[in-house]
Amino acid sequence: MARTIAEINEKIKKGRAVVVTAEEVIGIARKKGVAAAAKEIDVVTTGTFGPMCSSSAYMNLGHTKPRMKVGGGRVYLNDVPAYTGVAAVDIILGATAMPDDDPKNKIYPGEFNYGGGHVIEELVAGKDIRMIASGYGTDCYPRKKLETLININTINEAILFNLRNAYQNYNVAVNVSSRMIYTYMGVLKPRLGNANFCSAGQLAPLLNDPLYKTIGIGTRIFLGGGVGYVAWHGTQHNPSAPRTKKGVPTRGAGTLAVIGDLKQMKAKWLVGTSFLGYGATLTVGIGVPIPVLNEEILEYTLVTDADILAPVVDYSDAYPNRKPDVLAEVSYADLKSGKINVGGKDIPTASLSSYPGAVEIATTLKEWISSGRFLLSEPVAPLPGVEAGIKLKALEERPLP
Template sequence: MTDSTTTRTISNLQNKIDQGDVVILTAREICDRVRAGDIIEMSNIDVVTTATSALMSGTYAVLSFKVAQPDIFKKAKRVWINSVPAQVGPCPNERIGLLDLIILGTQKSTTDPRYGGGDLFRELVLGKKVDVKIETDEGKILTATTTLKQIPHAMLHASRNAFKNYLAFVNPGKSEVSTIFHSDMMKGDYEEMTFCGCGELNPLENDPELKTIGIGTRVLINGALGYVTGAGTRSSAEKPNLTGIADMHQMNPELMGGFTTGHGPDVITTWAVAIPVLDKQMLTHILKTDDQIPLTVVDVRTRQPIDEITYGHVWDRTNDAVTFNGDACQKCDLCRVESICPVGAIHKGFEKGMQVNPSKCFHCGLCVSKCQGEAFGAKLGIIKLKNHRVPITLRQSNRVAALKAAEDLKQQLKNGQFKLTEPVGKIIFPE
């Protein structure tokens, strides 16, 4: 435990960790203590581990690997991996049989509208073999297969990740709409709500003044050691987000993947960030629980605000996890959830009806309202909005994964596998 009279710095907190004399709690643990009525002082906490797991569209991979002997082709003009189109370059790599590629997490496969870059990233991290198709500048088609092990450079980049929470969405119109904020058509007349954001667990919510998060801050991205590189695109002081980078070879497939929205494939990414508690001002942010963190409800068609609620409305007294009871599956002729599950976690089992792949499930909750039986269970919450009682039907953030990421980071800090770092530069978000 740190003496409350000592000026805290990131390096003296790391020294404390090295000596085993430190209090590290996840953001969930410290908020649970607040909810239980505990008074938390500086002397009660040294480091908080925070996390967020959500659809993060600004995630892309840079891959560089050999596919052929030199001089088999001069230049690749177009490339697809598992039918997902890649951007060739930035390096042309003439005649050496090497591909340099950028693949967007939101890029749709040319053969399967429900498969995209995010699904490909997960399959690579799982160690699966992937198909590579190359169209050369001379019009020849070459094919190859590869695995992540055979791709020496595979870095995941974030251009807009880990937003300081986000928004909730309703459709006040009469007609249903197709949107990236739903995986089915979104019903009108306030019939349902979707939202994104991990509330009190979110890294930027816990260090909004960026006293410890900066350029060069060490983080975990999908469980792999990574670094913050700056302010994300569309950042503002009010709604900031981060850019970052991490090596795909070290990633955990359970914290990443694809997610199909009404507009096609999107990508799931998980960040975990350790926040050293340097002063009382930081502690006031860390002690904020979901019910003190605003969540703006907007019209999904226009993004105009409709109401202000809090993350307490969507996460308190609801279940983080969605459960599946195979015995309650009615073995319908046409399973409505198999085709709608945004991550493809539901499939037919032998004789026993449907089955769920728990390592793939994002706990979005969509199956709860779509299942014709009662095979899926979770309290997702009902929000009162302008004389409507609006049920939440889909969550685009996964607190089960975020909690796992925050807990993993806590353990890595404790056992010395992960070290706190001083940022090498300040991040300034535009006003």
């Protein structure tokens, strides 16, 4: 049994492709067997909806009259600073950027109620954004100051470009210390008071294609409620992470860099997010279709929460001090049961990634494909796999001369 992406697309165009979600495929294969399921199913859809740092948007604002070079100057969008050091009127807004006058953690723990992620959400929602810009003025760009409203519909381009999303597996965060800590994995109560995890588990894109056999550069995806593409492997992409026999990583491993036109995305799937005592970011919805090219590919999509193990890491000491210590390995089935046991202690668990959101994304993508409005793309290059031998580097400091 083997089929090509081109053959699948022919079926999609005719409205005859069999598309199921990564959750549904598990039951189908159990009932009918792997071979029959692989023969029947053309595409398996995945989904994830969680806070994803390394998200950003870049924009081209259009030129004022007289012209102004924002590049090298400063731009604020609803008081959140954007990066200007690229050209005259192109700017990049990062999800974790905060207003200059936000107290951040000076009043600990800071609330971080409004940052770059929130601006991206409001921009996508079609709301007017207050822009205040200053530049130094040149002969060709004489203007030095600008205060105006901008709107996503009236600027040239607005592109979501996320450098690292859709982490293939992730740490389970706990706090061994005796005081409350505030982390990017949420609020962690002292003495192992709670454990937070952040993956869609059996629905997560890269856990259903653990060795990157179908997802590659150029893969068309669901991104923020619209259509996007895998642009590259994400930063910190680490295919060399330890894996189970079936190839499923047991640590944070692969990541995706994704890109897409923000103008066709939806605020429902790009939600400004605040982590008490940590910062602001963006909760991003991503769904990746997996073409069932053969039985082996289908078999990877049968991964269940019980098959996926994640490391329990102490965020009061091990994580901040970059110690490799792992307190335990637990499965997503354990995590989703509401409690895990670490060293004889039951710890209540909670997810930062939305499973209902992941289900809705995988289901939406399934409908798009079934109805013929979303065709699969042929990746133009693969993501670096295990054979690439990538070794994740730490920053080893060197004294300045």
